Amino acid sequence: MQRCFNALCSHKKYGSAPKNPRWNDNKIERSEEFKNIISAADCKKLVALIRLILNHEKEQQNAGKHLHLSDERFLKEAEKMVTEEFSLVLGIDRDEVMKMVVSA
Numbered sequence: 745m746q747r748c749f750n751a752l753c754s755h756k757k758y759g760s761a762p763k764n765p766r767w768n769d770n771k772i773e774r775s776e777e778f779k780n781i782i783s784a785a786d787c788k789k790l791v792a793l794i795r796l797i798l799n800h801e802k803e804q805q806n807a808g809k810h811l812h813l814s815d816e817r818f819l820k821e822a823e824k825m826v827t828e829e830f831s832l833v834l835g836i837d838r839d840e841v842m843k844m845v846v847s848a
Contacts, residue, residue, distance in 0.1 A: 765793065771814070774815070779818075782825070785825060790822045793818070797822075
């Protein structure tokens with residue numbers, strides 16, 4: 745968990761974010777990529793995944809569309825993994841964790 749916290753905090757400190765994955769328009773390939781990230785449980789990649797899906801969701805909303813159901817499920821799973829870990833260790837609310845993730 746300390747490694748995970750350090751990864752998140754280092755983006756603020758040094759002004760660099762982890763290399764974000766790019767949005768894959770192929771639903772099947774994207775699903776496989778997201779499954780691999782979730783399975784690996786690598787905090788940097790989970791945070792990058794959350795940001796990627798949230799950015800795509802904004803784009804979809806601006807176009808009057810909704811996020812694909814499978815992408816929404818991956819988002820919720822990644823959020824759950826990150827927020828549970830951070831809130832437990834840091835003793836803060838899960839909503840506060842998500843604010844840190846989005847703003848870092």
